Amino acid sequence: MKLCLPVKEDKGINSQVSEHFGSAPYFMIIDTETLEHQTVTNTNSEHSHGMCQPLAVLSAYKFDGIVVGGIGAGALNKLTASNIKVFKTGFSNITETVKAYKENKLEQMSLNATCVGHSTHNCGNH
Numbered sequence: 001m002k003l004c005l006p007v008k009e010d011k012g013i014n015s016q017v018s019e020h021f022g023s024a025p026y027f028m029i030i031d032t033e034t035l036e037h038q039t040v041t042n043t044n045s046e047h048s049h050g051m052c053q054p055l056a057v058l059s060a061y062k063f064d065g066i067v068v069g070g071i072g073a074g075a076l077n078k079l080t081a082s083n084i085k086v087f088k089t090g091f092s093n094i095t096e097t098v099k100a101y102k103e104n105k106l107e108q109m110s111l112n113a114t115c116v117g118h119s120t121h122n123c124g125n126h
């Protein structure tokens with residue numbers, strides 16, 4: 001299984017998960033079995049609220065799902081409309097998040113848990 005995660009820095013599997021999907025500086029695509037990974041620069045990280053274009057940045061990459069610390073409703077709707085499953089993590093790093101995913105401990109993201117703005121931290125528990 002390949003997952004895509006927004007990360008704060010490019011430190012491989014030691015990277016910290018970003019609290020906000022669309023404004024993360026990087027995305028990491030990781031194979032949950034082999035831990036092989038690839039870091040993608042988010043060229044759309046600077047955008048107005050609601051104008052996130054996640055699929056434009058990620059369109060050239062293959063993955064089976066996305067795991068986020070937080071995400072806006074617009075981005076979540078765009079991803080689910082493209083049949084991409086989005087999961088919520090409360091873990092701060094890639095290693096813990098992948099472990100939780102493999103143990104089926106991550107819940108699928110719902111609209112009632114989305115962020116309301118870049119300057120507002122109403123994104124669940126972070």
